[in-house]
Amino acid sequence: MSINKRAEVGSKIIFYMVFAFIATVTAGLLVYIITSEIAGISKIPPGLEEYLLVKRFTYSKDCFVDESTGIISWDKFTDITLRDCYNTDSNSVKAFRLSLSIIDSNGKITEEIDSITTENYDGFFTKKIEKDIEILKDSKTYAGKLTIYVENENK
Amino acid sequence: MKKRGQLTFWMMISVVGAILVAYVLANIAVEWGTGSIFVKSRLARQVALEINSLYAVPGNSYIINENPYNFSISLKDNEVRVFQDNDMIVGTASYLFIKSGNQKINLNLRYPEYIVISKINGKILLSDKVDDFFKDIIKAQNFKDSKILIFANPQLDINAYELAELIVRGYNKIFQEIDYGYKPMDSYDAVLSMHSTADDFASIYVNKKSPKYAESLGLAKIIEKELSKSSIQTELNQIEQLDGNLKEALDNDKLAVYIKIPSSSKRIEIGKSIYSALEGYSK
Numbered sequence A: 001m002s003i004n005k006r007a008e009v010g011s012k013i014i015f016y017m018v019f020a021f022i023a024t025v026t027a028g029l030l031v032y033i034i035t036s037e038i039a040g041i042s043k044i045p046p047g048l049e050e051y052l053l054v055k056r057f058t059y060s061k062d063c064f065v066d067e068s069t070g071i072i073s074w075d076k077f078t079d080i081t082l083r084d085c086y087n088t089d090s091n092s093v094k095a096f097r098l099s100l101s102i103i104d105s106n107g108k109i110t111e112e113i114d115s116i117t118t119e120n121y122d123g124f125f126t127k128k129i130e131k132d133i134e135i136l137k138d139s140k141t142y143a144g145k146l147t148i149y150v151e152n153e154n155k
Numbered sequence B: 001m002k003k004r005g006q007l008t009f010w011m012m013i014s015v016v017g018a019i020l021v022a023y024v025l026a027n028i029a030v031e032w033g034t035g036s037i038f039v040k041s042r043l044a045r046q047v048a049l050e051i052n053s054l055y056a057v058p059g060n061s062y063i064i065n066e067n068p069y070n071f072s073i074s075l076k077d078n079e080v081r082v083f084q085d086n087d088m089i090v091g092t093a094s095y096l097f098i099k100s101g102n103q104k105i106n107l108n109l110r111y112p113e114y115i116v117i118s119k120i121n122g123k124i125l126l127s128d129k130v131d132d133f134f135k136d137i138i139k140a141q142n143f144k145d146s147k148i149l150i151f152a153n154p155q156l157d158i159n160a161y162e163l164a165e166l167i168v169r170g171y172n173k174i175f176q177e178i179d180y181g182y183k184p185m186d187s188y189d190a191v192l193s194m195h196s197t198a199d200d201f202a203s204i205y206v207n208k209k210s211p212k213y214a215e216s217l218g219l220a221k222i223i224e225k226e227l228s229k230s231s232i233q234t235e236l237n238q239i240e241q242l243d244g245n246l247k248e249a250l251d252n253d254k255l256a257v258y259i260k261i262p263s264s265s266k267r268i269e270i271g272k273s274i275y276s277a278l279e280g281y282s283k
Helices: A003-042 A048-059 A079-085 B004-034 B036-056 B132-140 B159-175 B211-216 B219-226 B229-239 B244-251 B264-282
Strands: A095-103 A109-117 A127-137 A140-151 B061-066 B072-076 B079-083 B094-096 B106-109 B114-120 B123-127 B148-152 B190-196 B202-208
Touching (some): A048 A095, A048 A127, A048 A140, A079 A109, B036 B061, B036 B072, B036 B079, B036 B114, B106 B123
Antiparallel strands (some): A095 A109, B061 B148, B072 B079, B079 B094, B114 B123
16 A cells, blocks of 8 residues: 555545534434433423322312312321322332321320332322411311422433 | 355345334434424423323312323323324333322323323312313414413312412423423413412412403403402401502402402302302303
8 A cells, every 4th residue: 555545545544534423422412402402392390290199188079179168188098098099109209208297276186197108109209398287176176287209300 | 154045034034124114213203303302302291291280279170271291191100101193112202200199190192183181089080171161262272382371260169279279370480491382471361370379378360461361261250250359459458468469469360369368267268269269260
């Protein structure tokens, strides 16, 4: 092989290396620009989905709310009810552990159901939400607290 | 040594394969480049969130979405998928929702004009039909792009409306940064909603920025008769909860109706009387 041909092959290799580098950087830049500019339209505001799911626990009659009064029922607060009203075993969605407590006028817990979990709950919560609620037990209304532990907060 | 026929056959396979790969890559590039994949993803997420919201509403309720981008949609088990016939990879625009109960969900709509998601007696339904009443509203707003109207059906109790309000606010949060046509609730000419706040107050209001629309939507009847200002004022006097801002809003016609009800028992009682007054509204 002549010296000229060797030089030609060498320069081709350098050309392809430079081309590959520039092409990669350009493609990367394009993907970055497109995703950062347009992908925002499909972004859900942080906390909104969790907020809506928590509403299910506090308002849905398929969950714990008593049909006639609209208040959380002590008797309905079970694993079975929860797993029926939040029916998933997928780890790709949020998981919850809930506990319910009746509180006296001094703010002390007098009775507690601790705790019930959704089927996909693995025991590693990252967020705790407390809600002051009314509880219906034996046809009487009590002041109470619903504590919600959220797993997979960012999913 | 390979025969000539064999060579031609493998060459054809390679060419066809290369064309297919090129077509798929081009399709993906177009999806990403035009942002189509993100719009589909947004719709999938939006519908999944709406379904989650509907499950939280105590009563029957439904949500109407326009479908200006002409996508097809399917709900299978607990997944929403948005797609078009020419999509090479199906399932990239999808999002999970969480079912309530054991309903087997397998619903599809091909290029619907509207995507109407409803929860009737605990079951999620999907339809492309909007009753005339809601169609009128949508036309009246001169919607050019994707819009959402949310009305909870006052079947069971006041919380349905609270959630409807919540969803509207939630969607405002989603779309206020996006130029895809969603407008804040205030921009609607007539929106009826009801909500109760965390401190156990319930409220109902009819936004009547445009009396014309209110009349065409059947709201005038409510505003002028069943829930006239005087009757509301009577209610308010009884409850003695009218605050300055609210009074100003009533006086300036920004709000036609607004009631605060301080206790749960009172809330349900008055809520029921409002519902019966509103019966004509949903017909």
